[in-house]
Amino acid sequence: MSHAADRPDAPNSSAKPPELIPLEVLFGNPTRTQGRIAPTGDYLSWLAPSDQGVLNVWVQPTDGSGEPRQITDDTVRGIRFHGWSQDGKRVFYLQDQGGDENWHLYAVDLAGGETRDLTPFEGVRAENLITDPEHPQEVLIGLNKRDPSVFDMYRIDLASGEVTLDTENPGDVVGWLTDADFRIRAAEAKDPETGADIVRVRDSDNAEWRELIRFPFGENGGAYGFDASGDTLFVSSSLESDTTRLIALDAKTGKEQRELAKDPKSDVAGVIVHPTEHRVQAVEFDYLKPEWTLLDDSLKLDFDYLRNVARGELVIADRTLADDRWIVAFQPDDGPTSYYLYRRAGDDGKERSAELLFVTRPELTEYSLTNMQPVEIPARDGLTLPSYLTLPVQVDGSRPAAPLPMVLLVHGGPWARDYWGYDAQAQWLANRGYAVLQVNFRGSTGFGKAFLNAGNEEWGVGAMQHDLTDATRWAIAQGIADPERVCIMGGSYGGYATLAGLAFTPDLYTCGVDIVGPSHIKTLFESIPPYWAPAKKELVLRVGDVENDPALNKRISPLYHVDNIDDPLMVLQGANDPRVKIAESNQIVEAMRAKDLPVTYIVFPDEGHGFARPENRLDAFARIERFLAEHLGGRAEPEQPIEGSTAEVR
Numbered sequence: 001m002s003h004a005a006d007r008p009d010a011p012n013s014s015a016k017p018p019e020l021i022p023l024e025v026l027f028g029n030p031t032r033t034q035g036r037i038a039p040t041g042d043y044l045s046w047l048a049p050s051d052q053g054v055l056n057v058w059v060q061p062t063d064g065s066g067e068p069r070q071i072t073d074d075t076v077r078g079i080r081f082h083g084w085s086q087d088g089k090r091v092f093y094l095q096d097q098g099g100d101e102n103w104h105l106y107a108v109d110l111a112g113g114e115t116r117d118l119t120p121f122e123g124v125r126a127e128n129l130i131t132d133p134e135h136p137q138e139v140l141i142g143l144n145k146r147d148p149s150v151f152d153m154y155r156i157d158l159a160s161g162e163v164t165l166d167t168e169n170p171g172d173v174v175g176w177l178t179d180a181d182f183r184i185r186a187a188e189a190k191d192p193e194t195g196a197d198i199v200r201v202r203d204s205d206n207a208e209w210r211e212l213i214r215f216p217f218g219e220n221g222g223a224y225g226f227d228a229s230g231d232t233l234f235v236s237s238s239l240e241s242d243t244t245r246l247i248a249l250d251a252k253t254g255k256e257q258r259e260l261a262k263d264p265k266s267d268v269a270g271v272i273v274h275p276t277e278h279r280v281q282a283v284e285f286d287y288l289k290p291e292w293t294l295l296d297d298s299l300k301l302d303f304d305y306l307r308n309v310a311r312g313e314l315v316i317a318d319r320t321l322a323d324d325r326w327i328v329a330f331q332p333d334d335g336p337t338s339y340y341l342y343r344r345a346g347d348d349g350k351e352r353s354a355e356l357l358f359v360t361r362p363e364l365t366e367y368s369l370t371n372m373q374p375v376e377i378p379a380r381d382g383l384t385l386p387s388y389l390t391l392p393v394q395v396d397g398s399r400p401a402a403p404l405p406m407v408l409l410v411h412g413g414p415w416a417r418d419y420w421g422y423d424a425q426a427q428w429l430a431n432r433g434y435a436v437l438q439v440n441f442r443g444s445t446g447f448g449k450a451f452l453n454a455g456n457e458e459w460g461v462g463a464m465q466h467d468l469t470d471a472t473r474w475a476i477a478q479g480i481a482d483p484e485r486v487c488i489m490g491g492s493y494g495g496y497a498t499l500a501g502l503a504f505t506p507d508l509y510t511c512g513v514d515i516v517g518p519s520h521i522k523t524l525f526e527s528i529p530p531y532w533a534p535a536k537k538e539l540v541l542r543v544g545d546v547e548n549d550p551a552l553n554k555r556i557s558p559l560y561h562v563d564n565i566d567d568p569l570m571v572l573q574g575a576n577d578p579r580v581k582i583a584e585s586n587q588i589v590e591a592m593r594a595k596d597l598p599v600t601y602i603v604f605p606d607e608g609h610g611f612a613r614p615e616n617r618l619d620a621f622a623r624i625e626r627f628l629a630e631h632l633g634g635r636a637e638p639e640q641p642i643e644g645s646t647a648e649v650r
Contacts, residue, residue, distance in 0.1 A: 015394035018368035021431045025363050026424050027617045032358040035327045035339035038088035041320040054078045071108050077612050087136035099576045099608020132182040149533035172534050179230040195538040199223045212254040220244050228278040236268040242448040244268045261293045267446050275319050288374035289420045309354045331421050334369040336361040370430045379470045390426040390436040405485035405632040406435040412492030417444040433634040441467035457544045460500045460556030485632045491515035499558035502565045511568045511631040516580045519588035520559040521546045527581045562591045568598040570627045574607030601650045615644035
């Protein structure tokens with residue numbers, strides 16, 4: 001890929017910057033989002049604000065009769081995940097308290113009635129919800145009720161609310177799968193001694209578990225589900241390949257039956273499975289942009305039709321059990337997501353049709369947005385870093401004069417990745433006048449096992465951080481970034497990378513914004529949630545044994561290198577964060593203040609690992625943009641109090 005095309009366009013001296021996009025438009029509640037359809041096809045559902053401005057579940061008959069009605073009554077944090085029971089009679093949603101991530105599973109009957117907490121256990125987290133069309137009166141859910149470190153699977157009777165232990169966790173299982181008869185037949189486990197991933201199966205509820213396939217540490221793989229017969233298990237695997245392949249395994253012998261799909265540059269990114277027939281229909285790969293490989297010829301006409309409906313990447317968000325209607329989302333990189341109700345061609349002779357249901361943030365269309373450009377950046381050792389560059393635009397569509405102030409926006413995880421598409425933070429920063437660079441540094445997922453494993457034991461002073469340094473220097477060399485005005489910013493691991501960047505390469509950055517980032521890796525490891533225990537060995541192998549190697553811990557923990565930091569730092573933290581405890585932010589702030597170094601510290605007492613309440617999100621980003629404007633010279637909205645924010649300046 002040529003890098004010359006990535007330079008900002010020649011500036012137009014008469015052009016002006018576009019109107020500021022209000023933070024409320026970017027980070028406030030969407031008008032509607034997360035469109036779904038009942039499995040029976042009778043009702044549509046979505047998330048939208050209540051009259052109190054809190055996201056709740058709304059429903060309306062699919063035929064458009066009747067007014068939309070709100071069926072949940074969350075008044076605090078807002079609902080972020082919802083779905084339907086298989087009989088279409090109730091809606092499920094997950095909710096925690098204050099960001100503690102101890103999710104409870106709630107159900108609301110469509111016909112009316114009180115919201116029921118199906119997992120009313122204090123300090124217990126619900127995850128791995130499984131439903132089944134042949135068993136609509138019950139669900140399976142994982143709960144760490146018996147042991148905080150592992151999730152047993154419980155069967156819940158939806159009529160009575162009775163919760164019954166179905167399958168006990170032997171101590172190393174991190175995920176469960178059912179067969180077509182709604183029996184738990186597969187388990188994904190972590191080997192506590194080696195960090196290997198293991199897929200186990202059993203022939204029936206009472207049969208012994210046996211190991212079907214093992215992925216030694218350094219390999220990637222996992223199970224997607226059984227076919228209708230229960231004799232075949234669909235698995236992604238990097239064995240005999242760099243990127244993961246989607247394969248079919250014999251569920252009795254573990255032998256590979258056939259390869260379904262693979263891509264030389266991308267791991268398996270997503271799989272579409274028929275809602276009742278338990279067969280894989282399409283596989284998604286995503287190197288720089290997502291692409292679908294269709295395995296079911298019957299979908300070809302659907303995809304051909306849908307690709308002409310709207311701009312953006314196509315996502316099938318939901319399907320009816322009859323598979324006659326889909327909820328389809330289109331996600332462009334320079335505008336809001338649009339949701340459509342797609343009616344497939346059927347035996348009744350009706351033509352295909354796609355009806356616009358809603359646009360998530362229609363007010364965004366009133367403003368000038370920009371495109372996200374995929375770029376491939378060479379690291380110092382020759383490794384190619386798949387990355388994304390978002391540049392400001394002027395009113396006339398031209399680029400402002402370069403070089404520009406730049407924000408290096410670092411993703412969390414770190415075993416995650418950045419994606420092409422609409423990114424609210426990238427659009428916000430570009431609108432304020434910054435070039436925005438997002439780098440999939442080594443250790444990011446999705447690009448094969450060699451790329452992932454190149455990040456092992458490379459935190460802080462190693463190659464993971466060098467990749468960020470190299471990408472920043474690339475942007476400077478390309479004439480994109482002003483070397484005197486570069487900020488490093490990110491959340492979680494991105495917050496750690498911010499601290500590491502300021503501590504280990506202080507001459508490269510002008511300032512940093514750390515959002516819920518760890519500062520001391522040993523204390524991070526010592527305070528992880530108990531349910532991370534099965535994956536602890538893999539964490540040690542990926543990062544290093546900081547609990548037993550003081551020299552390593554000191555080398556990679558920014559807390560020990562505060563003396564090197566000479567740039568202004570802003571730290572934002574949720575007080576209830578279960579992953580990166582508030583102590584991680586407290587100690588770096590205290591250490592900097594002890595050295596009389598410039599640090600601004602903002603704590604949200606009712607938030608966790610990120611900011612769920614829109615009032616707090618708006619306040620956080622308002623403070624960040626004023627900080628950036630002060631140190632990089634970009635634009636910011638006028639300062640004003642944000643009603644309902646709980647932010648505390650500490």
